[in-house]
Amino acid sequence: MTPRKLIFVITIALASCARKWEPFSTRPEQDRSIIFPLSTGSGFVDIKAQEKTYELDGEVLRALMIVANDLxxxxxxxLDLSCTARQxxxxxxxxxxxxIIFVYVDEDLAYCGRTTHAMDSGAKYAISKDGRILRRVIDGIDEDDHIWSLKTPDGGTVIVATESGATPALxxxxxxxxxxxKIITEPVNMPGVMIIEPIEGFEPIEEGPGNVPGSSMFPYPFDPKTKWxxxxGKLVAVPQEPPPAPSPDLGGSTPDAGWDAGSPGDGGMESLSAPPSPPDAGAAAP
Amino acid sequence: MKNFGPFDSYTDALLAACPLLLSKPHATVGHLRDSNPELAHRTATEYCAWLYYTPEHKYEMSMLSDRPKPDDLVTGKKSCLLPTFVDDSRYAPGELKYIFALHNHPFGTPLSSIDYHFIEEMANHHDWEVETTKGRIRLSIIAFFSHSKSPGAPTCDGFYQYIPATREVMMWVQTQGRWKKTKHESLRWLDDRTYRFERIQ
Structure with missing residues (x-):
C-alpha cells in the first residue's frame, strides 16, 4: 500500500470512529430513544396570525423549516403539484x-377546500436545537411508539411507551x-395520542362462525358504559361506571385533565358478576 | 373495477382485494427496509379503494387511487386520497352502499391516527351500518400489509381494521391460508382529537 493510500485509509477509519462518538449518529428515524411528548405542557395555543403579534426564536424557526422542507x-x-402537496x-x-423541538404536521383541510383527510397524511419530527432530525415518524411508513396504561397492584396506573406492539408486563x-x-409521568393530553389498556388473558382467535375477516362483533349503537x-370463547359484556366528562380544553388551563384522571375502565375487572350479554356476534356475519 | 368480482361475500371480496392492492408497484417495501431504507422510503406507494355493496347484492371494488404522480415523487408523505363517493356509471348516486375503505401500508405499520379520523369523517357521509340480504355490515377502514421478502409476488399476510360504529380495532393475520384475529381492542374517544384503546379479552 502506498503512503498516499495508507493516509486515505486511516483518514476514512478515523472519520468512521469519530462519527460513532456523535450522540445521534444513528439514522434519524431509527432513534427510538426519542419519545414524542404526550402532554401539551403548560398549554395548547392555536396561533391566529391575524389577531396577535408573535415572536419566534431562531432555533424553533429552523426546526420548522427543516420539517417543512423535508416533507x-x-x-x-x-411543478404541477396539487394543493394538498404544498407546505x-x-x-x-x-x-x-x-x-429538542417536536413538530407535528397535519393537513389544513380548509386551505384546499376539503372536508376529509387523506389516509396517512400526518407526520411528526424531533429536531435538535442545532438542526438535526433526531426522529421522524411519517404515517404509513414509520412505526410510532406504543403507549400503554398498566394497572398497578395498589390500584393505580402507570403509563409506559414501548417500541413494539407486544403487551408489556408490569x-x-x-x-x-x-x-x-420510557415510563411516562406527564399528563396525557397531546392531540392524536392513542393509549392501549391491556386486559389479561388475550389469545388469538381462529376464524369461525360470527368471527370472519372483516366482521364486527360488538352491538350497535356503541355503548361507552359497556366494557367487553x-x-x-365468548364475548361478554361487563357493566361499567359512567365515564367522567372529558375536559373541553385540551390542556390550556387544566393540564392534568387527561384521560387518566379516573379512566372509564377503572374497576371494571372486579364487576364480573353481571350476567354475560349475548355478543350479537352474528349481526354482521355474512 | 374490472377483473375483480363481483363477490357474494364481503369476506371473499376483502381477501381478494388484499393481494391485489399489495401486488401494485411498491405497495409493499418491507424487503428493502434493511438493505436500502432510502429507496424503500422513496418508492413506497399507498393505494386505496372502496369496497361497496351494489343493488344486485354483490360486493365490488372501486378503481384504485394513489397520490398524483408529481406529489408522490416530490413530497415525503405517502398518503392516499380516497374520494368520498364512487363513480359507478351503472348506478345512480345513493344506490351504492359503502363498506370498507381499503388501503395498504407499505411497511406494515398499524393504522395511523389520521386513518381513524378519515373513517370517522366518512361516517358523516355514509351509513355506519349497511343492511344486506345476509346481515348487517359496518363501515370500516382497513390497512393491508405483507411481510414478503419477494416484491414480485407479495403475500397478503394480514390487515388492521377500525369500525367507527362500534369502536372496534382489530388485527387479522393469515398463516398458510388460515385467518386468525390476533388483536381485538376498543377505542374510546376522549375528545375530538384524543382517544385510547382497550384491548379485549
Missing part, C-alpha cells in the same frame, strides 16, 4: 422540551429487556 421540498413552484396546505404544531418494567422505552371481555 415538502422547496423550489417546486414549477401552506398544512398546520405545523410544535412543542419544545429542553434541547413486573418486567425494571428489566433491561422489558421493551419499555372474552370468557370461555
Amino acid at each position: 415538502f421540498p422547496p423550489d417546486t413552484s414549477k 401552506q396546505a398544512h398546520t405545523f404544531r410544535f412543542t419544545r422540551r429542553e434541547d 413486573e418486567d418494567l425494571d428489566k433491561p429487556d422489558s421493551g419499555v422505552l 371481555q372474552w370468557r370461555d
Whole structure:
C-alpha cells in the first residue's frame, strides 16, 4: 500500500470512529430513544396570525423549516403539484422540551377546500436545537411508539411507551429487556395520542362462525358504559361506571385533565358478576 | 373495477382485494427496509379503494387511487386520497352502499391516527351500518400489509381494521391460508382529537 493510500485509509477509519462518538449518529428515524411528548405542557395555543403579534426564536424557526422542507421540498413552484402537496396546505404544531423541538404536521383541510383527510397524511419530527432530525415518524411508513396504561397492584396506573406492539408486563418494567422505552409521568393530553389498556388473558382467535375477516362483533349503537371481555370463547359484556366528562380544553388551563384522571375502565375487572350479554356476534356475519 | 368480482361475500371480496392492492408497484417495501431504507422510503406507494355493496347484492371494488404522480415523487408523505363517493356509471348516486375503505401500508405499520379520523369523517357521509340480504355490515377502514421478502409476488399476510360504529380495532393475520384475529381492542374517544384503546379479552 502506498503512503498516499495508507493516509486515505486511516483518514476514512478515523472519520468512521469519530462519527460513532456523535450522540445521534444513528439514522434519524431509527432513534427510538426519542419519545414524542404526550402532554401539551403548560398549554395548547392555536396561533391566529391575524389577531396577535408573535415572536419566534431562531432555533424553533429552523426546526420548522427543516420539517417543512423535508416533507415538502422547496423550489417546486414549477411543478404541477396539487394543493394538498404544498407546505401552506398544512398546520405545523410544535412543542419544545429542553434541547429538542417536536413538530407535528397535519393537513389544513380548509386551505384546499376539503372536508376529509387523506389516509396517512400526518407526520411528526424531533429536531435538535442545532438542526438535526433526531426522529421522524411519517404515517404509513414509520412505526410510532406504543403507549400503554398498566394497572398497578395498589390500584393505580402507570403509563409506559414501548417500541413494539407486544403487551408489556408490569413486573418486567425494571428489566433491561422489558421493551419499555420510557415510563411516562406527564399528563396525557397531546392531540392524536392513542393509549392501549391491556386486559389479561388475550389469545388469538381462529376464524369461525360470527368471527370472519372483516366482521364486527360488538352491538350497535356503541355503548361507552359497556366494557367487553372474552370468557370461555365468548364475548361478554361487563357493566361499567359512567365515564367522567372529558375536559373541553385540551390542556390550556387544566393540564392534568387527561384521560387518566379516573379512566372509564377503572374497576371494571372486579364487576364480573353481571350476567354475560349475548355478543350479537352474528349481526354482521355474512 | 374490472377483473375483480363481483363477490357474494364481503369476506371473499376483502381477501381478494388484499393481494391485489399489495401486488401494485411498491405497495409493499418491507424487503428493502434493511438493505436500502432510502429507496424503500422513496418508492413506497399507498393505494386505496372502496369496497361497496351494489343493488344486485354483490360486493365490488372501486378503481384504485394513489397520490398524483408529481406529489408522490416530490413530497415525503405517502398518503392516499380516497374520494368520498364512487363513480359507478351503472348506478345512480345513493344506490351504492359503502363498506370498507381499503388501503395498504407499505411497511406494515398499524393504522395511523389520521386513518381513524378519515373513517370517522366518512361516517358523516355514509351509513355506519349497511343492511344486506345476509346481515348487517359496518363501515370500516382497513390497512393491508405483507411481510414478503419477494416484491414480485407479495403475500397478503394480514390487515388492521377500525369500525367507527362500534369502536372496534382489530388485527387479522393469515398463516398458510388460515385467518386468525390476533388483536381485538376498543377505542374510546376522549375528545375530538384524543382517544385510547382497550384491548379485549
